[in-house]
Amino acid sequence: MKAFSVEKLHYKYPNSKEDTIKGISFDIKEGEIFGLLGPSGAGKSTTQKILIKLLEGYSGNIQYFGKDLKAIGNSFYEEVGVGFEMPVHFSKMTALENMKFFSGFYKKIANVQELMERVGLWEHRNVRVGNYSKGMKVRLNFVRAMLNNPRVLFIDEVTNGLDPKNARIVKDIISEYRNQGGTVFLSTHLMNDVEQLCDRIAFCVNGNLYDVSTPRDLKLKYGKREVKIEYKEEKETASAVFPLEGIGMNDAFQNILKSKEIETIHSGETSMEDIFIIVTGGVQ
Numbered sequence: 001m002k003a004f005s006v007e008k009l010h011y012k013y014p015n016s017k018e019d020t021i022k023g024i025s026f027d028i029k030e031g032e033i034f035g036l037l038g039p040s041g042a043g044k045s046t047t048q049k050i051l052i053k054l055l056e057g058y059s060g061n062i063q064y065f066g067k068d069l070k071a072i073g074n075s076f077y078e079e080v081g082v083g084f085e086m087p088v089h090f091s092k093m094t095a096l097e098n099m100k101f102f103s104g105f106y107k108k109i110a111n112v113q114e115l116m117e118r119v120g121l122w123e124h125r126n127v128r129v130g131n132y133s134k135g136m137k138v139r140l141n142f143v144r145a146m147l148n149n150p151r152v153l154f155i156d157e158v159t160n161g162l163d164p165k166n167a168r169i170v171k172d173i174i175s176e177y178r179n180q181g182g183t184v185f186l187s188t189h190l191m192n193d194v195e196q197l198c199d200r201i202a203f204c205v206n207g208n209l210y211d212v213s214t215p216r217d218l219k220l221k222y223g224k225r226e227v228k229i230e231y232k233e234e235k236e237t238a239s240a241v242f243p244l245e246g247i248g249m250n251d252a253f254q255n256i257l258k259s260k261e262i263e264t265i266h267s268g269e270t271s272m273e274d275i276f277i278i279v280t281g282g283v284q
């Protein structure tokens with residue numbers, strides 16, 4: 001089942017001259033984490049805003065679980081959870097008061113205490129959000145996105161501004177949510193999020209989409225397929241690179257293995273960061 005099916009989506013902001021989204025097509029399958037990657041200004045947040053019905057007046061076709069998105073009423077907001085890239089809270093209210101306020105919009109509510117405990121905010125629940133640190137606001141923003149136990153979760157730059165430990169906690173919650181059947185649309189330019197979370201990704205550059213694929217397939221496509229070996233040579237570290245193709249029959253490689261003290265061996269894994277630069281750099 002497809003959670004979203006997007007075909008030939010175009011969007012132009014009323015005050016801009018050209019289309020910001022230039023005819024993109026992609027699907028988000030139910031139960032997957034779909035990542036939209038791309039440089040600043042590419043159109044990631046705009047795409048998210050269209051999918052959550054915040055921006056209207058697009059052309060093309062968007063289906064949400066088989067129904068035209070334009071024909072779906074306010075029940076849509078019961079089903080989706082949204083984390084905006086800029087946290088939006090009432091700074092004079094405490095964190096818990098904020099969550100109670102936003103919970104008021106929904107019929108079914110997640111366990112707020114449990115969520116706040118997991119992201120380390122329960123003990124700070126009675127602090128005014130204006131006195132929260134940046135990372136605390138980001139975590140609260142995430143709790144807000146999960147408040148209605150959504151069927152589809154939209155998160156824009158979800159770990160931006162979080163330290164590694166808190167980023168891991170948030171990513172674990174997102175993975176668990178997916179493992180329990182949830183669907184996630186994540187937009188980011190942080191490659192760590194992508195590697196650790198996404199089932200499939202697409203690159204968004206200048207309003208177009210490229211390479212909708214799994215992170216693994218992208219690595220195979222752009223990966224260097226070579227082996228780098230570092231070894232001791234007269235008390236110094238020497239290194240050599242061999243093609244992975246036919247490595248078992250490569251005499252020079254075998255000789256090093258047999259005769260030298262090996263320090264490291266790595267296959268030429270191209271990182272997602274390299275791939276990001278190759279894909280987004282090559283098309284602009």
Ligand SMILES: Nc1ncnc2c1ncn2[C@@H]1O[C@H](COP(=O)(O)OP(=O)(O)OP(=O)(O)O)[C@@H](O)[C@H]1O
Nearest residue numbers: 013016020038039040041042043044045046047189
């Ligand atoms: N309200 C608006 N009116 C006119 N143009 C806009 C508006 N919001 C965004 N844009 C433009 O649309 C383009 C895409 O912006 P968008 O916010 O979707 O980028 P993004 O991929 O999310 O970037 P970032 O990684 O910086 O968050 C940019 O050129 C931006 O200036």
Ligand SMILES: [Mg+2]
Nearest residue numbers: 044045085156
């Ligand atoms: Mg954005």
